[in-house]
Structure formats: C-alpha cells, structure tokens
Amino acid sequence: MDFELNKEETMFRDMAKEFGQKEVLPTVQEREREEKIPFEILKKLSSLGLTGLRIPPEYGGLGQTWSILGLVAEQLAYFDFCVAMALFGQISLVATPILKWGDEAQKKEYVPAVARGEKMGAHAVVEPNVGSDASSIETKAEKKGDGWVLNGNKTWITNATIADFVIVVAQTDKSKGTKGLAAFIIDRDTPGLSSTKIKHKLGLHTQDTGQLFFRDCFVPDSKRLGPVGDGIRVSFSGIEHTRFGLAITSVGVIQACIDACVKYSQERFQFGKPIGSFQLIQERIADMVVDCQAGRYLAYRVASLKDKGMPYSLETSIAKMFCTEAAVRAARQGIEIHGAYGYSDDFPVERYYRDMISNLLMGGTVNIQKLIIGGAVTGLRAIS
Ligand SMILES: Cc1cc2nc3c(=O)[nH]c(=O)nc-3n(C[C@H](O)[C@H](O)[C@H](O)COP(=O)(O)OP(=O)(O)OC[C@H]3O[C@@H](n4cnc5c(N)ncnc54)[C@H](O)[C@@H]3O)c2cc1C
Known part of the structure; x- marks a missing residue:
C-alpha cells in the first residue's frame, strides 16, 4: 500500500495547479457570467500537451497514466470544474472509445487531432x-x-453545438434490442445533422450542452465505430472512465470549497469573534474535510486499479457516487458558512453548488450507481 505520489505525478499535479492559478482562476467569474466556453484555456492546455495526456504517443499524446490525468483534472477542477471536465471528457469519452474500438483509419483521423x-x-x-x-x-x-441513414434526436449532449464530430449510438434493428445498437462517428458538416444549445441551465454555464438532430443523415459504413451489436459497449468504454473523472474533479471542488470556507470563517467576525471559532462552523468544515479525504482516496484507488489493469467498475461507481454527493454536501454547507454572501457570485461557493448538482446526473445518476453497487454485491441485477 503506497499513498505517496511519485515524482512524475507530483510534477504534473503541481504544473496543473500553477496553470489553474495563472490561467483559469483570473477569468472564471467573467466567463461564468458571460457563459463563455473556455476555448483559449483549452488551447493553452493543448500547447502543454495536456489535451493528449492519456493518449498514446503514436496518436499524438503524452501516453501518461489515468492517475496523472486524474491529478491534473483534480487540480483544474479546484479552479473551474468546466475546464477540468472539458479536458478530461475529450480523453475519456471521445478519444478512448475510438482508441479501443476504432480501426486504424478512424484512430488516425480523429485521435491525434483531439490530442493536439x-x-x-x-x-x-x-x-x-x-x-x-x-x-x-x-x-x-x-x-x-x-452506409447507414440516421434519424432521431439526442439531448443533453456535452459539446453538441461546438463539436467537430460526434460519437452517436443508434438502433439498427429494434427487434434485436441492445444487440441491434451500433456506434457511429459523424462529422459536424454531414448533411442532415443539426444542433441547438440548451439554455438556462442551473450550472455548468461555461460548458456547451445541447440537442442533436439527425434527419436522413447518411454516414458511410467506414464511420461505424465497433461492430453492430456493441453500441452500448462502445459507449460504456467511455462512460466508465468519465465516471472516474467526475469523481476526482468533485474532490477538487470539495477542496476548493474547504479552502474558501476556511478563509471566510477566519475573516468574518460575528459576536466579536471570527465565525471559524464557533464549534458549529468547525463541525461543518470538519465534515467537508473528512468527505474530501475519503473521496480523494476512493478516486485515487480507482486510478491505481485502472493503471494496474485490474477490474475497476465497482470501485468507479462507489467513488462516483460518494464524491459527487460529497461535493454537493460541501457546496451547500459552503453557502451557509458564507451567509448571504454565499448566495451571490462574489464568492465561488454558489458556483460549486450549481455545478456539482450536474455531477449527480452525468455519467449515470446516483440511483444508477447504487444499482450497480447493489447488483455487484448481491449478484442480483436490478437493471440490465
Ligand atoms: C450537464 C449535463 C451534461 C450531459 N452530457 C451528456 C453527454 O455528453 N452525452 C449523453 O449521452 N448524455 C449526457 N447527459 C445526460 C445524462 O447522462 C443523463 O441525464 C443521465 O444519464 C440520466 O438520464 P435522465 O436525465 O434522462 O434521467 P432518467 O433516466 O429519466 O431518470 C430520472 C430519475 O429516475 C431515476 N431512475 C431511473 N431509472 C431508475 C431505476 N431503474 N431505479 C431507480 N431509479 C431510477 C434516476 O436515477 C433519476 O433520479 C448530460 C446531462 C447533464 C445534466
């Protein structure tokens, strides 16, 4: 059992922390208010090679571990969850399924471009x-x-209106159920594909989320990703890694929330004392610290299992469920600790709360994680 980071892990973690401090933090409030997608920041992350962090060198990446990607995402999420998941999601939900299921032409066409x-x-x-x-x-x-002609609608899709291409799961033969599902890569300029933005979301104001519409959208068979019948497996090969990302970025947000609350509770005086000296405030902060530490080790454990090539599905659902719920708990407490000031965007805790609610839903809801965990330990599956 080793809880220490190695030299390389420490180096990437510190690099991400410094990057977040310099490049993410100064603009987060303005971007949030103006609902600006952080393209400039992503460009800078690319110039450091971080968008290709866990993509093999032969496809233009740095070939690093899930642990290192997780540490970088945790640090970036401390400053802005949307930036962290914009980076993580491209690797976990886009490049990884193509690397796992794609043929050589698909890998060469899409993965190096994502890495860069x-x-x-x-x-x-x-x-x-x-x-x-x-x-x-x-x-x-x-x-x-x-080829194939696609017809249908997708909703709540991250990057729907800005993506250059989309991995889509569609039904080829309803009578076959899941065995009829197949995944396709569809380029943005394909005739019959259109999109619209979902506006007025509770949080994630700097993340693009939208709907996609396929109307007689023709895609050649060369763009089919994986065999017909494996559509769900293609998708899950990205979703499970993304659950890990959602867990570890939640930890980054909890840490940010703790630091904001500690600072505020030292500086805010009531009854002639800093509010941090009141035991009821300390209790709330202590709860956050315990959640943060527990969540961090759950998430690091997942990273370690993944890097060792060991099974990680159950541990991923445990970490995803615990960390995302803990982040909402922390953010909610954070708002109360800040009193009325916590209810405005002059302090970051309200953003943590709004953003972290989405983590309960993305990558499979809390209930779905519970059913996965319950199914694994009882051997009785509630859902298939
Ligand atoms: C910001 C954001 C970004 C997203 N990005 C993407 C994306 O890029 N791509 C994508 O495909 N999707 C994306 N999603 C969608 C996300 O994956 C879904 O919201 C999620 O899977 C839940 O589906 P649903 O919202 O339709 O809820 P439903 O499935 O309708 O569930 C509603 C409620 O019922 C519960 N429930 C459902 N079935 C059961 C059951 N068997 N037992 C107990 N409770 C149950 C759920 O837990 C939930 O509480 C995104 C969502 C958000 C909010």
Whole structure:
C-alpha cells in the first residue's frame, strides 16, 4: 500500500495547479457570467500537451497514466470544474472509445487531432425519451448501400453545438434490442445533422450542452465505430472512465470549497469573534474535510486499479457516487458558512453548488450507481 505520489505525478499535479492559478482562476467569474466556453484555456492546455495526456504517443499524446490525468483534472477542477471536465471528457469519452474500438483509419483521423486540441468531439447516447435506460435508444440507423441513414434526436449532449464530430449510438434493428445498437462517428458538416444549445441551465454555464438532430443523415459504413451489436459497449468504454473523472474533479471542488470556507470563517467576525471559532462552523468544515479525504482516496484507488489493469467498475461507481454527493454536501454547507454572501457570485461557493448538482446526473445518476453497487454485491441485477 503506497499513498505517496511519485515524482512524475507530483510534477504534473503541481504544473496543473500553477496553470489553474495563472490561467483559469483570473477569468472564471467573467466567463461564468458571460457563459463563455473556455476555448483559449483549452488551447493553452493543448500547447502543454495536456489535451493528449492519456493518449498514446503514436496518436499524438503524452501516453501518461489515468492517475496523472486524474491529478491534473483534480487540480483544474479546484479552479473551474468546466475546464477540468472539458479536458478530461475529450480523453475519456471521445478519444478512448475510438482508441479501443476504432480501426486504424478512424484512430488516425480523429485521435491525434483531439490530442493536439485541434478537434473536439461529443458523445451522444441520451435522447428525449431515453436516459438511464440506454438499451431503449430510439434513434434509428437503417442500412442503405455502403452506409447507414440516421434519424432521431439526442439531448443533453456535452459539446453538441461546438463539436467537430460526434460519437452517436443508434438502433439498427429494434427487434434485436441492445444487440441491434451500433456506434457511429459523424462529422459536424454531414448533411442532415443539426444542433441547438440548451439554455438556462442551473450550472455548468461555461460548458456547451445541447440537442442533436439527425434527419436522413447518411454516414458511410467506414464511420461505424465497433461492430453492430456493441453500441452500448462502445459507449460504456467511455462512460466508465468519465465516471472516474467526475469523481476526482468533485474532490477538487470539495477542496476548493474547504479552502474558501476556511478563509471566510477566519475573516468574518460575528459576536466579536471570527465565525471559524464557533464549534458549529468547525463541525461543518470538519465534515467537508473528512468527505474530501475519503473521496480523494476512493478516486485515487480507482486510478491505481485502472493503471494496474485490474477490474475497476465497482470501485468507479462507489467513488462516483460518494464524491459527487460529497461535493454537493460541501457546496451547500459552503453557502451557509458564507451567509448571504454565499448566495451571490462574489464568492465561488454558489458556483460549486450549481455545478456539482450536474455531477449527480452525468455519467449515470446516483440511483444508477447504487444499482450497480447493489447488483455487484448481491449478484442480483436490478437493471440490465
Ligand atoms: C450537464 C449535463 C451534461 C450531459 N452530457 C451528456 C453527454 O455528453 N452525452 C449523453 O449521452 N448524455 C449526457 N447527459 C445526460 C445524462 O447522462 C443523463 O441525464 C443521465 O444519464 C440520466 O438520464 P435522465 O436525465 O434522462 O434521467 P432518467 O433516466 O429519466 O431518470 C430520472 C430519475 O429516475 C431515476 N431512475 C431511473 N431509472 C431508475 C431505476 N431503474 N431505479 C431507480 N431509479 C431510477 C434516476 O436515477 C433519476 O433520479 C448530460 C446531462 C447533464 C445534466
């Protein structure tokens, strides 16, 4: 058992921390107010090679570990969760499924461009009538000549209106159920593909989220990602890694929340004393510290299992559930500790709260994580 970071891990963690301090923090409030996607910051992350952090060198990346990607994401999330997940999601949800399931031409076309930050992808599973139960996907893919014609709608898709290409899961034969599902890579300029932004979200104001519409959208068979029948597996090969990202970035946000609350409680005086000297305030901060430490080790454990090539599904759901719920608890307490000031964006805690609610949903809801954990320990699956 080793809880120490090695030299390289420490180096990347410190580099991300310094980057966050210099390049992310100064603009976070303005970007949040103006709902600006952090393109400039992503460009700078690319110039440091970080957008290719866990992409193999032969596809233009740095070939680093999940542990290092996690440490970098944790540090970036401390300053801005949207920046952290913009980086992590491109690797976990876009490049990784292509690396795992794509043929050489697909890997060469898309992965190096993602690693260099030249192209951005999206990953579209969820639909207006299809959320947790991905097996009931309604978007159709009908075989036509040497390709497929897609018709249907996807919603709540990260990067829907800005992605250069989308990984889409569609049904090729309803009678086959999940065995009929297939994944496709569809370029933005494909006729029949359009998108619209989802406005007025509670949080994630600097993340693009939207709907995608496929109307007689023809895609050649060469853009099919993985075999017909493996659409869900293609998708899960990205979603599980993303759950780890959501867990470890939640830890970064909890740490930011603790630091904001400690500072505020030392500086804010009531009844002639700093509020931090009151035991009831200390209790709230202590709860956050315990959650943060516990969540951090759950997430680091997942990273370690992944890097060792050991099974990590159960541990990922445990970490995702614990860390995302803990982040919402911390942010909610953070607002109360800041009193009325916590209810305005002059302090970051309200953003932590709004952003962290989304983490309860993305990558599978808390209930879905509970069903995965419950199914694993009882051997009885509530959902298939
Ligand atoms: C900001 C944001 C970004 C997103 N980005 C993407 C993306 O890039 N790509 C993508 O495909 N999707 C994306 N999503 C969608 C996300 O994956 C879904 O919101 C999530 O899977 C849940 O689906 P749903 O919202 O339709 O809820 P539903 O599945 O309708 O669930 C509603 C409620 O019922 C509960 N529930 C459902 N089934 C069960 C059950 N069997 N037992 C107990 N409770 C159950 C759920 O836990 C939840 O509480 C994003 C969502 C958000 C908020």
